[in-house]
Amino acid sequence: MPSKIDTYDFQEGRVLAGKYEVAAKLGKGWEGEVYRVTELETGIQRAAKFFYPERNVKNRALRKYAQKLHRLQHVPILMQYVTPEKIRFRGEPISFLVSEYYEGILLTDMLKSRRGKRLDPFQAGHFLYALAAGVEILHDSREYHGDIHSDNIIVQRHGLQFDLKLIDCHFRPGSATMNILADVIDLVNLFHEIVGGRKHYASQPPVVKEICCGLKHSLIEKKFRNAGQLRRFLERLDWS
16 A cells, blocks of 8 residues: 655755756645746756545556646647656655646645735636636546636736636546536635635625635526636626
8 A cells, every 4th residue: 555645845956867956846736736846957947746645546646647738738728748757755656647847836836825825806707717718628528627726726917817728637526517616616715715705705896706605505506617618608697
């Protein structure tokens, strides 16, 4: 049985597999952690996802993840897979996937830098639109992300136009339809979070509440069956 490892906490400057130098931690998910690393041979910046052994028995999660990214090369919001690698950590063999790296800031960190740690409703609407438009391409392929939250989104540019990248995926049981709906619920929950969450919800304008649907899953699923429907709904909203 694989060891229970729930954190790596690789420090800046550590060299892994003799090929990659750790630059910074990018995010953490259910399956593992993502770091920005420098490829020593070329100096190129990469992203590396390190799987927790319990979440990657017999390397099944890594293979599924790599195969999924390969299938979805046409989805611009996802990082593109490069190669698998291995290291030993506390005596345990650890697998990781190296992918393209995209410059930017984690959404979590961007929000921390904002006044009140949130976006105003109009700007949050633009953010949600950019994210939904990116995920729409995924959903059109009958695929899903499975782990959309503020620690898994890199913001490359922001203002009235956002350029975003999703840095992780998660495999959930169930049908494609169920998992696509779960993505939509994650999108709405994230929007609720970035406008200030429960603390500010009562004072939000009607357009925010039209999107959030009181965070009731049944209402969200009835209104938005996929990210494309959410994106089209946002296009029709009157923000005046």
